[in-house]
Amino acid sequence: MELEILEQDKHNLKFILKDISIEMVNALRRIMLSWIPCMAVDEVIILKNDSPLYDDILAHRIGLIPLTTDLEAYNLPKDCDCGGFGCPNCQVSLTLEITNDSKDNLIIYSGDLESNDPKIIPVDPNIPIAKIGKNSSLIFEAYAILGRAKDHVKWQAVSNVFYRYLPKIEFDNSKCAKCPDKCIVSRMCPENLYDFSDHKTPQLKKEYWKNCTLCGACEENCPENAVKLAHENDTYIFSIESDGVLPLNVVIQKTFEIFLGKIDEFLEKLEKVEIQE
Numbered sequence: 001m002e003l004e005i006l007e008q009d010k011h012n013l014k015f016i017l018k019d020i021s022i023e024m025v026n027a028l029r030r031i032m033l034s035w036i037p038c039m040a041v042d043e044v045i046i047l048k049n050d051s052p053l054y055d056d057i058l059a060h061r062i063g064l065i066p067l068t069t070d071l072e073a074y075n076l077p078k079d080c081d082c083g084g085f086g087c088p089n090c091q092v093s094l095t096l097e098i099t100n101d102s103k104d105n106l107i108i109y110s111g112d113l114e115s116n117d118p119k120i121i122p123v124d125p126n127i128p129i130a131k132i133g134k135n136s137s138l139i140f141e142a143y144a145i146l147g148r149a150k151d152h153v154k155w156q157a158v159s160n161v162f163y164r165y166l167p168k169i170e171f172d173n174s175k176c177a178k179c180p181d182k183c184i185v186s187r188m189c190p191e192n193l194y195d196f197s198d199h200k201t202p203q204l205k206k207e208y209w210k211n212c213t214l215c216g217a218c219e220e221n222c223p224e225n226a227v228k229l230a231h232e233n234d235t236y237i238f239s240i241e242s243d244g245v246l247p248l249n250v251v252i253q254k255t256f257e258i259f260l261g262k263i264d265e266f267l268e269k270l271e272k273v274e275i276q277e
């Protein structure tokens, strides 16, 4: 397997994966999406709620706030010595107590939550939770635990993860000389990958593969059959988008840890199976 990074910043990672089967790429995608644990609020004790939202809607909104996660410091509740009852090794408390003394309405944001662990806080302090009127209060205690997105999407460690085939277009523009319609392909391509600025001979842009979605508009519409659309075998452009709950290097590392763990578990179970001849 070969890997080449195309784009990288705090919230996005895009790379090319070569010599890997589609089943394997999809296994990596599904592990990233469903199996990497992260922190989210799972229990809310509402002491006072003067906002127009019902308690359960409020609790749902609090649960969906992305929280920065430290996988080294916390256990999944089912693996914790406390048996999942809730202890400092598997649970973080986030409290909020606000009374609006002003004459105007007050919007309460995720940044108003007070965590008992400074490493587990909302990723973005500007997520609105509720709006309260004057002389109103909102008081609650919320408990965040590690969980996996296979149980609830609030525990999804990445915002999105997807892959597509690496496009391969063969464009023979010598066929364009006799074409009466210059150049329908450059007009039809939704990603504008054909350059016809000289109004003589259309050219396929150099790094077309970065944006080509293999929609087929070029191949279908070219009257001279100058375009052949295909994709590289066993080569994919893989993209990960994160909301910042975990650094992307931790996401990658955890993905392979979980993947190898699953293979070990499979082999272990396979050894125990008695095959009748």
Ligand SMILES: [Zn+2]
Binding pocket: 077, 080, 081, 082, 083, 084, 085, 086, 087, 088, 089, 090, 091
């Ligand atoms: Zn515990």
